[in-house]
Amino acid sequence: MEMSKKGSRLSKGLIYFLLTVWAVVVLFPFYWMILTSLKDFRVYNTEYIPRFFTANPTLQNYSDAFTSVPLGRYLLNTVIFTAATTGLMMVVIVPAAYAFARLEFKGRNLVFALFLSLMMIPAELVIITNYVTIVNWNMRNTYLGMILPSVTSIFYIYLLKENFEAIPDELYSAAKVDGTSDLKYLLKVMVPISQPTIVTIVILKVIECWNSYVWPRLITYDPNYFLVSNGIQEIRENGFGKENIPAMMAAVVVISIPLIVLFLFFRKKIMAGVSRGGTKG
């Protein structure tokens, strides 16, 4: 790889150029949505050829987004849904991971293998029956109906189990000798030690919940129970009048901000968590 200094500088320049092109492709939609959300509705409509900046930014669209459509309601629903689903999921997966990692019982390996094989089942296949189940339980347009099918994740059980197993056996023996019950050991020792992984799981689940669309859409038709994804779809098709694009963009910005803020705060954690095996949604 003998390269002249000039040649290497040239190729470095090319690399930066390519990366910048992609960065523009990634960032441009965000720029455009913020820009449009700040444009005055009338000004926007007079621009047959859209402008790349606006002289008189206005926050009017944001107040429209909260007043003429129930955006606040959608946000609140999503927060409730996200918090409840994530919380319940932790209650389900932490004990399960603990049982697989630490407790000895007959058939442990068999049950674990069965769990893993269920990981291959796509959600699309089981959603049909789940839909029927929730309808039969009269749980359409309820939070429970939205939450229940997504409170278990085999993948997260697996991730947590691996983490729990990495905690040395001696700690468990020490706790036993000190008179600690299994439950107390789990809550006071294992969970605090595994905190980084648990935080990662919580963040990934929050992202998943915030963006979930298909299932909530299937079982809610009452806009009072819409999450932001359904809400945005509803706004697009029925809200504002079809052409008030600046207000729509304001809503899009409002919906996007919580996750982007979360991401900027936990950037390293989220990226590490995803590269350990997270997938989209």
Place this chain on the structure above:
Amino acid sequence: MKVVLDHLTKRFPARSKKDHDVIAVNDFNFEIPDGKLIGLLGPSGCGKSTTLNLISGLEKPTSGKIYFGEEDVTDLPPEERGVGLVFQNYALYPHLTVEQNIIFPLQNLKGEQKMTREAMHSKAMEVARLVQIDQLMERKPKELSGGQQQRVAIARALVKIPRVLLLDEPLSNLDARLRLLTREELRRIQRETGVTTIFVTHDQEEAMSISDQIVVMKDGILQQIGKPQQVYDDPVNLFVAQFLGTPQINVFEGRIQAGKVWIGEEAVLDAEGKQDGDVWAAIRPEGFIPDPQGVLTCSMDRVEVMGRDISIVSTHEKMTGRNIRSIIGAEYMPKDSSGTIRFNLKKNKVHLFDRKSEERIK
């Protein structure tokens, strides 16, 4: 609290059908007197850690009984036995501070034993002072040195005033200098608290230096119990003789014939009243006295100077190890470090063992 092991046996089932069951502890009988420091000693895999786990209750014996004092604790779970256990790698809770680690066992107490927060705190301070870590109470384990972690582990084991204190290879994770210091410490702490203490080690020097009694094990079978010096001076079999003492005891192929012990063509000792036959003649390094008219002739290899003493390394056609090591006072320094050297032997430093059974011939 004295500890009694009564026909204690632990058998681990075979991993596969081809394997045999492993008998980690085979029919143990012994009594550990109250308030003593006992060293459980043996090569790795001899079952000493299993013995410790049986006493702590982490493992259940296949058969046999364990008594603390007069109480049968065989079927008690570990949390009800009231033992303190210190692990080889200390097993400190990494997310808790030193103080929280020490208090942890106290928080598990139930019923009448339940303590107030202040009582726990003062109790923790008390043991922390005992092991001299009271300045470190707010630190996390990873901010401590190995020796400090060790002390925290001991404090945690002592805080609930255990009936028996168990230590699993307590010094093996420390560097050589710290090991010396810590073993003195261990002795002091044990004396001050008076808790019956059992510790496991593979390091015979460590066991000999601080134990009131040592228990030598091999392959799950108890070999010998006694005061360190007594076991050293009076080993029951070749294994114990070889296991204790550094440098190792020198073992020769010998025989008893006509009331004499012979090594090669030389009669080295009187053996009156002993039956003729092949034996192992084992001579401690300090049992050699250089003497031009000596009874045992060896070829000199080299002399190693150690200051106060010197070590003469030599060979003999009937020896079993790689060479013969003798430790003698520096005043015996030979002029020449090659050729032959002759020794006289100290009688109480020579032990004879049956060639087949390897049992001591008395």
Place this chain on the structure above:
Amino acid sequence: MKKNLKAWLYLLPAILFLGVFMVYPLVDVCVYSLEENYNFARQSFTGVGLGNFHHVLSDPYFVQALKNTFLIVIITVPLSTGLSLLIALGLSSIKPLKNLYQTVFFLPYVTNTLAVGLVFMILFKNTEYSQAMVNLLITRLGGTGVDFIEGPYWAKMFVMCFYTIWVVMPFKILILTSALASVNQDYYKAARVDGASSGRIFWKITLPMISPTVFYLIITGFIGAFKAYSDEVALFGTNLNAAGMNTIVGYVYDMLYGDSGGFPGYAAAAALILFAIVFTITYINLTMSRNKVQYM
């Protein structure tokens, strides 16, 4: 025995939820797919057989969905994987600003795809009184604009694939960048000492070393692309059949719910067909990767 009981107690919630929402539905979906003319209201059916599959396979909407889905898969999987590899290589060969670029590239992962889809729609859509941003660019470059959202099929497919790639890139870039970072630097040093060109280093060292990751991304990429749905809704609205842009998963949901819904039998049959396709493709992928991947 007591120990056993306790362990099962810890597992109980997970087993319960998985049983109700995963295992039972798995069996049930097969039953549904075989019950012909299932009536939701009366919960009755007229017969047992392959009628549902027959109906689905001869439904022009399903055929259209099948075609769309395959197109999306064939276009987006290789393109996004290749592009991600290129970007990851670029990222791993720079030092200044690397973190900034990485953060920017990951941004789409944490955005609501339906919300950002709306932005894409606006960027690509012509209306009577405004021109799409993208068309502005095209006319600037001397081409003629086209309505990407309600115009010709190829244009819609283009936006579709473009958006899909935009959405899946962050994950792939991240995974490939960490794979590249984990290649032992000594190999590069050794190759350089041996005088290998940078192209040779890439083909002979880098690529073989990260080939397990590449295959992992291809396999999960195929699976993900076959399940395309919400990105389509984001761009073209919920009535995908009208836009001619439906996908298999979209078809399943339409059969279940919505204006044409109420046919769980058809939905189940379509879902099973999808599963069979995904399973076959994954199987082929795995067999190929076993032959090709040199370093596992």
